Amino acid sequence: MSVPAEPADARAEIHVRLERVGKTFPGRGRRAAPVVVLDDVSLEVRRGEVFGVIGSSGAGKSTLLRLINGLETPTSGRVYLGERELGALNERGRREARGDTGMIFQQFNLFRSRTVAGNVAYPLKVAGVGQPERDRRVARLLAFVGLLDRAHDHPERLSGGQKQRVGIARALATEPSLLLVDEATSALDPETTGEVLALLGQVNRELGVTIVIVSHELDVIRSLADRVAVLDVGRVVETGTVYDVFTRPRTTAAARLIGTDLRERPSPATLARLRSGPGGGRLVTVRVREGDGEGERAEERGGARPGLAHVFLAHQVAAEVVFGGIRELQGRPAGSLTFELSGADAAVDAALAALRADGVDVVEEPAGNA
Numbered sequence: 001m002s003v004p005a006e007p008a009d010a011r012a013e014i015h016v017r018l019e020r021v022g023k024t025f026p027g028r029g030r031r032a033a034p035v036v037v038l039d040d041v042s043l044e045v046r047r048g049e050v051f052g053v054i055g056s057s058g059a060g061k062s063t064l065l066r067l068i069n070g071l072e073t074p075t076s077g078r079v080y081l082g083e084r085e086l087g088a089l090n091e092r093g094r095r096e097a098r099g100d101t102g103m104i105f106q107q108f109n110l111f112r113s114r115t116v117a118g119n120v121a122y123p124l125k126v127a128g129v130g131q132p133e134r135d136r137r138v139a140r141l142l143a144f145v146g147l148l149d150r151a152h153d154h155p156e157r158l159s160g161g162q163k164q165r166v167g168i169a170r171a172l173a174t175e176p177s178l179l180l181v182d183e184a185t186s187a188l189d190p191e192t193t194g195e196v197l198a199l200l201g202q203v204n205r206e207l208g209v210t211i212v213i214v215s216h217e218l219d220v221i222r223s224l225a226d227r228v229a230v231l232d233v234g235r236v237v238e239t240g241t242v243y244d245v246f247t248r249p250r251t252t253a254a255a256r257l258i259g260t261d262l263r264e265r266p267s268p269a270t271l272a273r274l275r276s277g278p279g280g281g282r283l284v285t286v287r288v289r290e291g292d293g294e295g296e297r298a299e300e301r302g303g304a305r306p307g308l309a310h311v312f313l314a315h316q317v318a319a320e321v322v323f324g325g326i327r328e329l330q331g332r333p334a335g336s337l338t339f340e341l342s343g344a345d346a347a348v349d350a351a352l353a354a355l356r357a358d359g360v361d362v363v364e365e366p367a368g369n370a
């Protein structure tokens with residue numbers, strides 16, 4: 001039996017590609033200067049992944065999505081869906097691209113005059129799908145989002161979370177391979193947010209739909225995305241796995257946005273309280289990240305990971321955890337711990353140097369009455 005040939009790296013097939021994209025809007029007033037919203041943005045979204053875009057308000061996130069679904073055209077650069085460059089498509093190609101791309105919005109954008117079923121059926125009607133097939137698909141989609149029993153209700157009778165589930169069903173009606181999600185949970189309470197994110201995860205895993213999600217909420221990106229781009233005033237300053245970008249932001253802009261998220265340092269008041277305690281040792285905050293301490297020196301040790309405790313022990317330094325926490329991010333540990341270290345100054349210095357040499361991020365909290 002012959003085995004179907006697979007691309008060398010099927011996972012890395014590119015679904016969406018932005019190549020040096022710029023977007024400038026004319027200024028609003030008569031003499032107002034043009035507004036540069038996106039500047040030289042390049043990024044690649046892999047087929048089947050959830051790709052997050054984070055950035056503060058006005059960074060250009062919504063504009064980025066609107067360029068991907070063709071609602072805006074770039075001022076410079078190119079946008080590709082698979083092999084197709086959006087700007088080079090004829091009307092028919094554009095229609096096909098639109099049908100292959102679903103979008104959901106913060107404010108749901110449902111038709112108030114149509115029922116739940118009518119909302120989900122709408123894109124199918126536009127696409128010319130006949131009634132029997134339309135009814136079948138609508139029923140299947142409403143079952144998928146758990147709203148089959150609300151088919152004949154109007155949106156105003158639904159909760160925010162239910163409205164967004166209708167939005168998701170409608171976006172999936174034409175069976176797109178790409179779903180663009182614009183702040184879909186920003187209008188929802190935390191519990192409902194969790195339900196909608198779980199549903200989006202299901203869309204990705206069970207239907208194989210690629211998702212690009214923009215949000216200013218770190219929690220949303222953390223819980224759903226595989227990889228993330230950080231957008232700062234119109235520029236992508238960092239791209240990587242959620243784990244890497246969240247546990248070790250490499251740019252000031254990303255650190256500003258994410259920095260405090262997984263790396264909680266004690267406040268000055270907490271530091272003062274810790275210093276007034278009986279220990280009196282030096283305080284250091286260590287970022288906890290899988291893979292740290294597995295740097296070049298790991299080879300010298302035959303690959304064995306030292307672990308923080310072992311390094312302290314080896315240098316005869318007593319280490320007490322006084323602050324911090326570790327949680328799970330993409331199934332791996334991430335967080336920070338503040339230790340109070342007791343031992344000879346030279347021994348503490350040597351232990352910290354050993355950790356740093358292994359690539360561990362260590363910050364000594366300032367001494368004195370901070």
Ligand SMILES: Nc1ncnc2c1ncn2[C@@H]1O[C@H](COP(=O)(O)OP(=O)(O)OP(=O)(O)O)[C@@H](O)[C@H]1O
Nearest residue numbers: 025035037055056057058059060061062063064216
């Ligand atoms: N059609 C337009 N004409 C002029 N300026 C625009 C237009 N659309 C967006 N902008 C401006 O572009 C900038 C980025 O907007 P965009 O909505 O993409 O940002 P965002 O990161 O999604 O922000 P938010 O999270 O607040 O929605 C803003 O300053 C906005 O005022």
